[in-house]
Amino acid sequence: MAVAVILDGKVAETVCAGERSFGSGVSVTLDDLWAFGSIGKGMTALLAARLIEKGQLSWSTTIQDIYPELKTSIRPEYCSVTIEDLMLHIGGTPIDDIVVRQEIKEIFLSGLPLQQARRAFVEASLACEPVAPIGQESIYSNSGITVAGAMMEEITGKPWEQIVREEVLDPLGLDTMGFGVPRDTLVSFLNHEGTSPVKMDNRSRSNPQATIHPLCLWLANGQTLMKFPQTFQV
Numbered sequence: 001m002a003v004a005v006i007l008d009g010k011v012a013e014t015v016c017a018g019e020r021s022f023g024s025g026v027s028v029t030l031d032d033l034w035a036f037g038s039i040g041k042g043m044t045a046l047l048a049a050r051l052i053e054k055g056q057l058s059w060s061t062t063i064q065d066i067y068p069e070l071k072t073s074i075r076p077e078y079c080s081v082t083i084e085d086l087m088l089h090i091g092g093t094p095i096d097d098i099v100v101r102q103e104i105k106e107i108f109l110s111g112l113p114l115q116q117a118r119r120a121f122v123e124a125s126l127a128c129e130p131v132a133p134i135g136q137e138s139i140y141s142n143s144g145i146t147v148a149g150a151m152m153e154e155i156t157g158k159p160w161e162q163i164v165r166e167e168v169l170d171p172l173g174l175d176t177m178g179f180g181v182p183r184d185t186l187v188s189f190l191n192h193e194g195t196s197p198v199k200m201d202n203r204s205r206s207n208p209q210a211t212i213h214p215l216c217l218w219l220a221n222g223q224t225l226m227k228f229p230q231t232f233q234v
Contacts, residue, residue: 050167059084066151074126086148092130093144118150
């Protein structure tokens, strides 16, 4: 665990405690890279806002707008789902992109390049029955954010990792952030249920929703977000 105290917009104190790797006895430090899991969802939402500012995307852009060729192969309920719906978890998409279908698992074990794998994931996951009526119920959905990330890849022609670095990380000066489990400092950690140590968490296909790893102190610097005043204007 790491804690930062911020007074008057400045970091007044930082402290951390615990082990770098579960059961290792090696103390964690403020210079370690931390696996922050679903913070990737916030990065994907911020990326969407940046692309909207550039006129490449709209909150009302639908899945059918981006993938018109999938109209007959996905559930018709998903055709009108928007980027905003996906960000708000009201798109009816499957809750967990890991356990939804064996077909989805096989896609990401196939060795396809990430963009192709995510494109295949969109079609496979959106062939599943919606978990709730579209736009009527908020149900936390890993797969919905992955679909949104894939839509942004389709629009830009670039992998999510590249565009989030170009549009979010680099402008904010977050040069210590990366993708996936930071294996140089984190050997194993508790799984989501907290029951046993694991060697990996989400696969790289899930980067848009849950595999960012930053230096822990970047969160303490809230002023970095003000580099995007228009994006955060209310």
